Amino acid sequence: MLTGGSAGRYFGDVISVKNASNYAAQMPDERELLRADLARRIAQFMGAEENVLTRVPGLALHRRTAPSEPLSVTYEPSVAMVVQGAKRVELGRTVFIYGASRFLLTWLDLPVVSRVIEASVALPYICLRLKLEMPMVVDLLSRGEIPVAEMPPAGPAMATSEMTVELLRACGRMMDLVNAPQDIAFLNDSIQREIIYRILRTPEGQRLRAIATAGDQNQRTAKAIAWIRENYARPLKVEDLAQMAGMGVSTLHTHFRGLTSMSPLQYQKQLRLHAARARMLTDGLDAATAAFAVGYGSPTQFNREYSRFFGQPPMRDVRSEKDAAASYRRGA
Numbered sequence: 001m002l003t004g005g006s007a008g009r010y011f012g013d014v015i016s017v018k019n020a021s022n023y024a025a026q027m028p029d030e031r032e033l034l035r036a037d038l039a040r041r042i043a044q045f046m047g048a049e050e051n052v053l054t055r056v057p058g059l060a061l062h063r064r065t066a067p068s069e070p071l072s073v074t075y076e077p078s079v080a081m082v083v084q085g086a087k088r089v090e091l092g093r094t095v096f097i098y099g100a101s102r103f104l105l106t107w108l109d110l111p112v113v114s115r116v117i118e119a120s121v122a123l124p125y126i127c128l129r130l131k132l133e134m135p136m137v138v139d140l141l142s143r144g145e146i147p148v149a150e151m152p153p154a155g156p157a158m159a160t161s162e163m164t165v166e167l168l169r170a171c172g173r174m175m176d177l178v179n180a181p182q183d184i185a186f187l188n189d190s191i192q193r194e195i196i197y198r199i200l201r202t203p204e205g206q207r208l209r210a211i212a213t214a215g216d217q218n219q220r221t222a223k224a225i226a227w228i229r230e231n232y233a234r235p236l237k238v239e240d241l242a243q244m245a246g247m248g249v250s251t252l253h254t255h256f257r258g259l260t261s262m263s264p265l266q267y268q269k270q271l272r273l274h275a276a277r278a279r280m281l282t283d284g285l286d287a288a289t290a291a292f293a294v295g296y297g298s299p300t301q302f303n304r305e306y307s308r309f310f311g312q313p314p315m316r317d318v319r320s321e322k323d324a325a326a327s328y329r330r331g332a
Helices: 017-026 029-044 134-142 165-178 181-200 203-211 219-230 238-245 249-260 265-282 287-293 299-311 314-331
Strands: 052-053 058-062 071-075 078-084 085-091 094-099 100-106 111-119 126-132 158-161
Touching: 029 058, 029 078, 029 126, 029 165, 058 100, 058 165, 078 085, 085 126, 094 100, 094 158, 094 203, 111 265, 126 165, 126 219, 134 181, 134 203, 165 181, 165 265, 165 299, 203 219, 219 238, 219 249, 219 265, 238 265, 249 265, 249 287, 265 314, 287 299, 287 314, 299 314
Parallel strands: none
Antiparallel strands: 052 058, 058 126, 071 111, 078 100, 078 126, 085 094, 085 111, 100 158
16 A cells, blocks of 8 residues: 555555656556547447447547548538547648547538548557537537636637547547447437537637637628538629628638638638539539539539649549549458
8 A cells, every 4th residue: 555645556566655656657647548448449349340320419430440542521510539540631721630639629611631641450540520519519608607718829610639538538438328329318418518518628619619609700700601511502702691791701701711721712612522522422423414513604614623622633533532442442
């Protein structure tokens, strides 16, 4: 037994007071133990699967055994918690790299290019992604009981941060639900609320607070972003968008670029290109049909902008993506 006020802890072996501090320094901290245990549990649950949409509402699990090719997707409001491996996400010209024990917080729909950069068969990339329910965020903030942390410098509607011990514990309880679906209906809301609460306590969570708070310039800009997201195939006039948001055109441009790292028209174009690529990959559409489906009036313009954004013409890009996916599946 340790005496004399020593900071040493008992782990099943007798530790002398003299060596207690050295022993404690060599032990993994609690956050690392929680992270490793969460990675083990997720890997065990997923088996050989790469993506699993669980029975827990909004909760998805991801696993890769090798670095991936760049993938163009639209991230919805969510928190992605990496417990093993690392990932790179490009939002316009802004790059986010986050690895084990870090999370990526996204609080608006954002078109990005993402890729897994650290993964192997021995140590797969493992990520837990939870969709953010904004009504739940608003409800928590309405209580006025969450301390206001210092607002970080202005930046896009995406940020990375260290996972705390408390957040990792809450994620562990979320995995308990995955393995005990009979408890989901009763316990899910309370665990998700705790996860959101832990995030709101961080400096990065203050930006989420700003988006969820009516009347703030960021919230007005979010309204404009949501309109484009839902109507990307329709013609866009920035003047009309600014009027809808209750802002001047120059003010909207400034805040829009601050949150998305792009202008409203660039944002719309990227949404259209991402949507067209998805339609060609999943629905087998040809380039011209996909172009018209997402709002382009000219297949020539679509081909030009697609090639500039993705690096090669539409159908060649789609073939390359399908070949890469087939090669990965054979390797896996």
